[in-house]
Amino acid sequence: MKNKNTIIKSSVFGLLLCGLLMYFFISNKSANYSDITILNSNCPPGFMLNENNECVSKNFYQQYDSPNNKGVGGLQTGLPKVRDGFTPQEIDLGRYLFFDPVLSGDGTMSCATCHVPDKGFSDGLATSIGKNNKKLDRGAPTLWNVGYLNRLFWDGRATSLEEQLEGPLFSEVEMANTPENLLSTLNNIDNYRQLFAEAYPERGKKEAIKLNEVFTALAAFQSSLVSLNSRYDRYAHGFHEALNSKEIEGMNVFRSFVARCAECHTPPLFTNQQLAVIGTPEPDGLPLDPGAEIPFNDKTLRGAFKVPSLRNIEKTAPYMHSGKFATLREAVQFYTDGRGHAVPDNENLIIHWHIWEPQLSDYEMDRLVDFLKTLTDESFTPKIPEKLPSGLKVSI
Template identity: 70%
Template sequence: MNKRDILLKSSIVGLLFAFAMFFLWPDNPTALGDILSENPDAGFSLNKSCPPGFKLNGENECISQNLYLQYDSPNNKGLGGLQTGLPELREGFSPQEIDLGRLLFFDPVLSGNGTMSCATCHQPDKGFSDGMATGIGNGDLKLTRATPTLWNVGYLRKLFWDGRSDSLEQQIEGPLFAKEEMNNTPENLLKTINEIETYKILFAETFPQKDNPEIELDEIYTAITAFQSSLISLNSKYDKYAHGYHNALSSKEKEGMNIFRSFVARCAECHTPPLFTNQEFAIIGSPEPEGLPLDPGAQIPKNDSTLRGAFKVPSLRNIEKTAPYMHSGNFGTLRETVEFYTKGRGHAVPKGENLLIHWHIWEPDLSDYELDRLVDFLKTLTDESFTPKIPEKVPSGLKPSV
């Protein structure tokens, strides 16, 4: 019997719990996040319970619990109906791995000079982005692309705007060891973290089967991956509507949803529910900031000229929180962003570039009213009810950075 069958045939208590999560729990990130918090007066004690949205099984693994598990179409093919299943999640991590990853995520000790953490760019109150057009790296260096959200990242098959990483573990190495970002080295990271006795105790608790008392790189990657995979956002107004509570959306929001899913606007053909991404690459011809050359995107890591200007279709989950928009952060508002798609196919492509614009990008000629309704709908995808607790302190003794 597969996992979905087990979940679907589980007790009615489990199903009632799932409904309670979606319809009865208050949208109070701090209260829910406290489930993950450490006791600051008693030092560091890793959580032995799964975060909200997960259930602990007999193997000390946290398994996702959500109403989308009851649907039978998990591959996001075509437009996708409202009751469409999710792709496979990176799950099965222990509560200790997730909580240790949380501490590491907010600890500046991971950077070369101890001033940046993962949360410096992926800030919880900004949709796990940073609110800037492009990220800021080591030494206040302005980076070339916007910081993507981490909500629901455990469902994604490709990471980074250009899709150059196939796993979260591989993705983590990028910013850690890039000179323009956290500017660390594997050797320095291991030396630094192995000198922190608290971390050695926590890693030993998290990985009890290990023989080597020294903290290893793979363990660091696993813990951060576990935490990132626990960042689930599936309890928005849209989700409540999709699961049958049709009063969750206002009339204008429903109008926006119908425009979004229509064969005129065609938004849902790339931003396919319930993740609101089809996880494919698309060349849409969005403009670069004035004076900057075209970003070749996926052409470089894929070594494929047909992907020049292609970027991974981003999820629209919590999109209200992650302005500015596009890979270059060139649009400051959702209204500007949706308007881009109705201004004409390839209208912003620089002279001399012959990009293979995605066939879904055309000239829908949407009215101002329709664009406003699209924005109304996009805001219904906001859900931060499972935002984790920001630690008040971290094992390095440095100030947690966000």
């Protein structure tokens, strides 16, 4: 009887042991399998999924049909065409790529290194830091609403997100990768092979990742970075309690023919997407940055830069292409100090005709700053991945 009980107990123990071993085996397999991320099948906020599995932009500005490139733009002014129609899977794949340092040549930098979500998708530096901690010539512009823009880079040399992406990816002083190495790296990561096959199901699952797919996915994600729900926007759509009296005063200064801010920073994007020579000074000791003169080979564009959007401007200090001004108040002061006052004596720049001598009072400048802070909206900030398909740590 004792032997029989012993046998039964042993059998039960054996079953329990097998069960535990199976549990740990399955758990371990599940943990390994979970490293292969499944892409999101839902559109990000601000987009709706159509019957073709495309994310289509939806916002209140679509009810207005007046263009935003004429005059100073009314409060209820339409937006230009946005890059949309990407699939949820493309956008989500682009999100992983954006935060993954595997895109750089040595695996230390990601797109998010210079475009940090909580810094307005800029980096908080006067000029960005590249490979081997090299200080670059210009600051990182915000990526909010970049899907609406037709000029990219400070000097406007790129006209599409895909074209823009090649700059930092393959620059020797930035992410320092090559097309060949990038594709070789991604194609040797099983997780990415699976994710690209999921995002681009029309091709065979065993096909290699292609460069245009990398560019498209990153462009899809960046186009999803929409910021159109600030307190200013709520005011513009008819909820006038969204702004207080001082902020409304600042908005009226901004739109006035005296300050003329809205003529270049035209609502609702708060940029007219043009190149402009404003004569901003360089940091002490640095020569004049020729700006758009170089890519366009046009001397009239010497010192010209793209008019930046003011969306989330509160989050993207310091200001100007070289981060010359630490605060919004300093930037506003520059404009009221007078046309061409900071141009070096040996330069003869063709200053944009909107830059003149508004002679704003301290009170008016303070109200302008109040208004600019109402353009902050980070409600659609995407989630930073907890882990990456490459196995590397998120680089921010």
